[in-house]
Amino acid sequence: MRSSFKDYFYFSRSERKGVIGMSILIILLILFNFFVADFFPQEEKDKSGIKELLTEISQLKDSLDQLEKKKDFVERDYQTEHRNYFDSIAYFSFNPNNLTIEKWMKLGLSKEQAEVIKNYEAKGGEFRTKEDVRKMYSISEEHYLRLASFIQLPDRFENKKLENNSYKNNTAKKKKWKRVVKDINLADSAGLTEVYGIGSYFAGKIVEHREKLGGYLSKKQLLEIWNFSDSMLLKLDSSLVISKIELRKxxxxxxxxxxxxxxxxxxxxxxxxxxxxxxxxxxxxxxxxxxxxxxxxxxxxxxxxxxxxxx
Structure with missing residues (x-):
């Protein structure tokens, strides 16, 4: 009995080799399935990811096109609304010098825009030609073009009399200015206000900056004062001199x-x-x-x- 049972599990040398070979083949197939199978799904996943990315790019492009169309529509709508607003203003002839905030607002400016102009005047600024109004950054070019024909000022100076008088309000008392020359290293603030074009604000700032520096070396140092522009220096150049003093060191x-x-x-x-x-x-x-x-x-x-x- 023992002998016959053993016969069921006995293999010859060739049979053992066959079993071993088959076992190795089965193990290799299992390993192949375990490792290689992981690579192909990843490749498919990568291809799927690229397709999704291309789809998103296409959708983004469509969205940008839609936004661009909406932008064009909004801009056209804004321009139309803006044009209608300017057309609704009841324009009237005016001299911008000493014009009240209320009247500026009737001409289409906001209160903030009008206050910018009043601050300019408070610092000694004056309007002598239409171009002076055009230079105000609170007035857009489109708005200026609509106001230009109503401004009671010349386009530019044509003669000396016009230069001295045309920018003044016809109902205001005209002030006659003499050409005064002041030394920015020696004059006090009161003396500087005698110069045409320098108000009390800039007169005080010129003296204040001189004291902080220890004295001026060049007129160009006036440009270091906040809001003192190149055009302002150009206008004042002939009225200001600078003497050589002993600088405070x-x-x-x-x-x-x-x-x-x-x-x-x-x-x-x-x-x-x-x-x-x-x-x-x-x-x-x-x-x-x-x-x-x-x-x-x-x-x-x-x-x-x-x-x-x-x-």
Whole structure:
């Protein structure tokens, strides 16, 4: 019995080789299915992802086209509404000098736009030609073109009499201006207001900036005053002179960082750097030694050196 049972599980050498070979083949098929099968779905997944991306790009392009059409529609609608608004204004002839905020608003300006103009006048600004009105940034070009024919000012100066008188309101008392020349290094604020084109605001700022600097070297330094424009300097050029005075200088071997930073050309970092180098290396022997600071390049040095001294 034992012998016959054993016969069922006995294999010859060739049969054993066949079983081993078949087992290896089965194992290889299992491994192939386990590893290789993972690659093909990923490839299909990648292709699917690319298709989805292309679809999204196409949808985005369609959305952008729709937005562009809506933008064009909104712009046309805005232009139409804007045009209708300007057409609804009851325009009237006016002189812009000393015109009230209420009348500016009747001419289509908002209260904020009108206040910009009144601030300009409060600082000494005046309208002498239509072009002066055109330069106001609170009035758009389209709005100006509609106002131009109603402005009671010349397009440009045609003669001396026109230059002196045409910009004044016909109902206002005309003020006769004499040509006054003032030295910006010596005049006080009251004296500067005698110059045609300088109001009390800019007169005070000119003096204030001069005191902070230690004296003016050039008229172009007036442009460092907030809202003092190139065109304003050009108009005032013949009425302002600049004398050579002894500038007030700061001694870099004695002054504190707090005092240095008060100068318009020296910020806190530069002031602190100047004092720190002095404390580490001793007194400066010459102004060029200030370049030891990495914060002071050639352009900054040229700007500040006139207002500094080492003795």
């Amino acid at each position: 700061l001694n870099v071997n004695e002054v504190s960082a707090e005092e240095l930073k008060k100068h318009p050309y020296i910020d806190w970092n530069i002031a602190n750097s100047i004092v720190s180098i002095r404390e580490q290396h001793g007194a400066y022997q010459k102004l060029e030694d200030l370049k030891m600071s990495v914060l002071i390049n050639d352009s900054i040095f040229l700007k500040i050196k006139t207002y500094l001294t080492v003795e």
